[in-house]
Amino acid sequence: MARKASLSGFPEWLPQERLVELHVLDTLRRTFELHGFSSIETRAVETIGQLLRKGEIDKEVYGLHRLQAEDDPGAPDQDKLALHFDLTVPFARYVVENAGYLAFPFRRYQIQKVWRGERPQEGRAREFTQADIDVVGDGELPFRYDVELALVMAEALSALPIPDFRIRVYNRKLAEGFYRGIGLTDTAGVLRSIDKLEKIGPEKVAALLQEELGATDEQAQAALKLASIRTEDTSFVEQVRALGVQHELLETGLAELEEVIGEAHRRAPGKVMADLSIARGLDYYTGTVYETVLVGHEQLGSICSGGRYDALATKGNRTFPGVGLSIGVTRLVMRILGQELVSASRQVPTAVLVTLANDESWSEAQDVAAALRSRGISAEVAAKAEKFGKQ
Amino acid sequence: MARKASLSGFPEWLPQERLVELHVLDTLRRTFELHGFSSIETRAVETIGQLLRKGEIDKEVYGLHRLQAEDDPGAPDQDKLALHFDLTVPFARYVVENAGYLAFPFRRYQIQKVWRGERPQEGRAREFTQADIDVVGDGELPFRYDVELALVMAEALSALPIPDFRIRVYNRKLAEGFYRGIGLTDTAGVLRSIDKLEKIGPEKVAALLQEELGATDEQAQAALKLASIRTEDTSFVEQVRALGVQHELLETGLAELEEVIGEAHRRAPGKVMADLSIARGLDYYTGTVYETVLVGHEQLGSICSGGRYDALATKGNRTFPGVGLSIGVTRLVMRILGQELVSASRQVPTAVLVTLANDESWSEAQDVAAALRSRGISAEVAAKAEKFGKQ
Numbered sequence: 001m002a003r004k005a006s007l008s009g010f011p012e013w014l015p016q017e018r019l020v021e022l023h024v025l026d027t028l029r030r031t032f033e034l035h036g037f038s039s040i041e042t043r044a045v046e047t048i049g050q051l052l053r054k055g056e057i058d059k060e061v062y063g064l065h066r067l068q069a070e071d072d073p074g075a076p077d078q079d080k081l082a083l084h085f086d087l088t089v090p091f092a093r094y095v096v097e098n099a100g101y102l103a104f105p106f107r108r109y110q111i112q113k114v115w116r117g118e119r120p121q122e123g124r125a126r127e128f129t130q131a132d133i134d135v136v137g138d139g140e141l142p143f144r145y146d147v148e149l150a151l152v153m154a155e156a157l158s159a160l161p162i163p164d165f166r167i168r169v170y171n172r173k174l175a176e177g178f179y180r181g182i183g184l185t186d187t188a189g190v191l192r193s194i195d196k197l198e199k200i201g202p203e204k205v206a207a208l209l210q211e212e213l214g215a216t217d218e219q220a221q222a223a224l225k226l227a228s229i230r231t232e233d234t235s236f237v238e239q240v241r242a243l244g245v246q247h248e249l250l251e252t253g254l255a256e257l258e259e260v261i262g263e264a265h266r267r268a269p270g271k272v273m274a275d276l277s278i279a280r281g282l283d284y285y286t287g288t289v290y291e292t293v294l295v296g297h298e299q300l301g302s303i304c305s306g307g308r309y310d311a312l313a314t315k316g317n318r319t320f321p322g323v324g325l326s327i328g329v330t331r332l333v334m335r336i337l338g339q340e341l342v343s344a345s346r347q348v349p350t351a352v353l354v355t356l357a358n359d360e361s362w363s364e365a366q367d368v369a370a371a372l373r374s375r376g377i378s379a380e381v382a383a384k385a386e387k388f389g390k391q
Numbered sequence: 392m393a394r395k396a397s398l399s400g401f402p403e404w405l406p407q408e409r410l411v412e413l414h415v416l417d418t419l420r421r422t423f424e425l426h427g428f429s430s431i432e433t434r435a436v437e438t439i440g441q442l443l444r445k446g447e448i449d450k451e452v453y454g455l456h457r458l459q460a461e462d463d464p465g466a467p468d469q470d471k472l473a474l475h476f477d478l479t480v481p482f483a484r485y486v487v488e489n490a491g492y493l494a495f496p497f498r499r500y501q502i503q504k505v506w507r508g509e510r511p512q513e514g515r516a517r518e519f520t521q522a523d524i525d526v527v528g529d530g531e532l533p534f535r536y537d538v539e540l541a542l543v544m545a546e547a548l549s550a551l552p553i554p555d556f557r558i559r560v561y562n563r564k565l566a567e568g569f570y571r572g573i574g575l576t577d578t579a580g581v582l583r584s585i586d587k588l589e590k591i592g593p594e595k596v597a598a599l600l601q602e603e604l605g606a607t608d609e610q611a612q613a614a615l616k617l618a619s620i621r622t623e624d625t626s627f628v629e630q631v632r633a634l635g636v637q638h639e640l641l642e643t644g645l646a647e648l649e650e651v652i653g654e655a656h657r658r659a660p661g662k663v664m665a666d667l668s669i670a671r672g673l674d675y676y677t678g679t680v681y682e683t684v685l686v687g688h689e690q691l692g693s694i695c696s697g698g699r700y701d702a703l704a705t706k707g708n709r710t711f712p713g714v715g716l717s718i719g720v721t722r723l724v725m726r727i728l729g730q731e732l733v734s735a736s737r738q739v740p741t742a743v744l745v746t747l748a749n750d751e752s753w754s755e756a757q758d759v760a761a762a763l764r765s766r767g768i769s770a771e772v773a774a775k776a777e778k779f780g781k782q
Contacts, residue, residue, distance in 0.1 A: 003489070003492070006484075006488050007434065007436070007438075007472075010434040010436065011434075012431075012432070012433055012434055012485065013431070013432070014431075014489060014492050014493075015429035015430070015431055015493070015499065018429070018430050018431055018432065019429075019430070022430055033740040033769055034740075034764040034767070034768075034769050034770070035764070035769070035770075035771060036739060036740055036741030036744075036769055036770065036771035037740065038406035038409070038410075038738075038739045038740060039406070039409050039410070039413055039740075040403075040404070040405075040406055040409055041403070041404070041409065042403055043398065043401040043402075043403055043518055044435070044504060044506070044518060045398070045401065045518070047398075048458070060457055060458070060459050061457070061458045061459065062455045062456070062457055062458070063455070063456050063457070063458045064453045064454070064455060064474070065453070065454050065456065066451055066452070066453055066454070066508040067439070067451070067452045067453070067454045067473065068451050068452065068508075081398075082458065083455070093397075094403065097397050098405060101405050102405075102406070103738070103739070105774070107739075107771070108406065113435060115435070117457040117459075127434050127435060127436070142774035142775050144753060144774040144775070145774060148772070148774075151757070263754060266754070267754075267757065347429075347494070348427060348429045348494070348498075349424040349425075349427055349428065349429060349430075350427030353427075362535060363654060363657070363658075366542070366658065373425040373426070376425070377425075378424055378425050378426070378427055379425070379426075379427065380426060380427035380498070381539070383496070383533035383535040383536060383539075384533050384535070
């Protein structure tokens with residue numbers, strides 16, 4: 001990151017930087033494939049209708065138009081094309097279109113560029129690479145996949161040349177059940193306030209809850225107490241129970257989160273934790289929610305987020321529930337390069353340069369290089385018999 | 392290719408088809424890296440000014456606009472963004488921008504999607520993947536790289552699960568020198584006529600040369616004789632000499648083509664041939680020109696083309712000559728899948744499914760799967776203890 005991108009928000013790497021990115025991508029791919037995830041790619045474009053399917057787009061979308069052709073004047077706006085802004089919307093479409101050809105539960109990974117026309121800033125580009133894994137079921141999807149995804153991601157991130165990380169897990173049912181149990185029904189409203197906790201502090205959040213949602217002081221304090229719970233093991237269950245709130249949905253959420261954290265604490269100790277202060281994402285996911293921070297780089301934001309959807313996609317009366325996680329590869333690579341956490345041991349793949357004693361020996365030198373390559377050693381031949389130093 | 396793309400011109404693969412594409416991409420990457428080519432990627436977008444730099448665009452370009460923001464009204468059209476239609480224009484820009492950080496001759500490979508809004512048809516998509524290799528020099532670039540690129544590409548294509556192929560090589564200097572030697576100076580005009588040889592036959596081409604370029608019958612016959620020469624070894628040199636034409640540029644071109652074909656005949660017998668009927672590309676390349684057909688699939692068109700540029704890019708008074716080749720990966724994969732030339736041996740990466748005797752054994756089953764993965768074996772665990780058949 002010595003250089004500035006020539007087009008703001010569209011980073012490009014030098015060859016030695018690209019080697020670092022390739023190492024990250026190869027490592028992720030290998031882990032995902034070892035866990036049985038299939039690779040797919042979707043086209044870079046979706047119809048605007050598809051992108052708007054879930055209602056308003058809060059992302060800045062790049063629309064497409066052909067420079068040398070008038071668009072079909074009869075084509076409605078929703079059939080026009082735009083670049084995808086994530087890999088979830090395209091994946092949901094892909095599942096519906098190809099449901100007859102896929103074996104469910106379908107496990108896929110997808111590593112592609114996405115585009116968002118947002119104002120570029122540290123850790124946020126307009127073109128960036130995401131690496132997603134999802135498992136999607138036909139009609140039902142056992143909860144165990146929520147556990148498995150946290151484990152796969154902990155393994156994948158552990159294999160990367162990055163600082164220590166924490167996957168923070170929460171559960172929408174737990175939050176909603178708790179809020180309902182204390183008599184607050186506008187879950188989304190409560191979450192919007194809780195989301196400001198880090199920025200404005202607990203007192204101002206309590207005031208917000210009372211002013212905007214009509215919460216009592218007791219309700220506000222209960223919501224704040226819930227949001228203060230963070231544990232690396234399943235002791236969060238006792239801490240929540242100690243708050244004395246009763247609700248069926250709360251019990252379901254507690255049991256689900258306990259299953260994730262219990263297994264993760266055993267298999268990936270210190271990597272995964274229950275964090276009941278997470279608010280972002282809880283409004284659209286329907287159960288488990290994940291986000292991930294690099295320890296010591298928390299201000300970078302989440303480098304890997306996701307969760308459970310009861311209906312990732314629907315087709316007629318068929319429903320496809322899913323659970324998935326998405327790594328912000330470009331954000332990670334920018335941080336690795338910017339802080340010089342690792343660097344490539346050489347700038348180019350070539351390990352051996354076969355030099356020429358004279359110009360006529362080029363063909364023989366090619367024989368030598370071919371023998372090296374047949375043993376997996378990257379080799380190139382000098383083009384001219386210059387001084388050895390120059391070659 | 393049992394399915395039709397849901398958006399015409401934007402093919403998407405099923406997981407088992409994607410495995411074939413991944414195999415092709417991995418094989419190309421491995422060959423390129425063994426030959427010392429560095430990986431780079433460039434952003435998907437260029438400014439329209441950059442795309443128009445070489446004059447008119449004959450490709451249909453997709454322009455970009457942000458759906459939720461007015462473009463800066465002061466931004467001139469040439470600063471607006473569009474999707475790249477090849478990887479050569481972006482690479483030339485990358486070389487100029489990063490010249491201070493690159494070691495020349497710079498060898499790079501680049502495997503990315505490109506977009507062209509052309510009417511989709513067999514073998515031609517609107518979104519497709521190209522795999523390019525180029526060597527670019529600072530000021531000068533020894534001719535031997537023209538030889539080397541043909542050898543690298545012959546090796547890369549030989550490693551793919553595709554039918555036999557022929558890399559056809561020609562040389563702009565040879566053609567131009569010959570035409571000048573017989574008194575025809577409008578090289579581009581002659582090439583436009585020769586390009587129609589396969590479609591309309593030699594008699595009509597001769598008529599075209601006489602009517603449109605004012606050639607004599609003798610000149611037209613000489614041009615046609617040149618275009619009839621195709622040899623797998625260097626015997627084309629004698630055949631050209633036998634036509635009795637003298638020109639300095641012709642001699643240079645003959646020597647260059649002889650060097651490529653001579654070395655290729657030795658190192659990749661039967662894969663590379665001199666073909667003096669090639670016309671496409673000769674008008675913008677400045678020396679060697681390559682194109683490649685699959686034997687028995689000639690109507691598919693060239694699956695790998697390229698050539699030498701005296702000035703791939705310029706920066707002030709610095710010139711960067713280059714020679715490169717570009718594989719149409721999507722076109723190849725469409726053909727492989729469409730003709731069922733190969734197929735993946737299994738549909739998913741998973742080699743072992745660890746089943747559950749009862750629901751409580753999931754965590755133990757994860758231990759078994761982890762042991763398999765640590766030995767490089769892709770494994771997944773059933774989510775529920777159903778009947779074994781169902782698992």
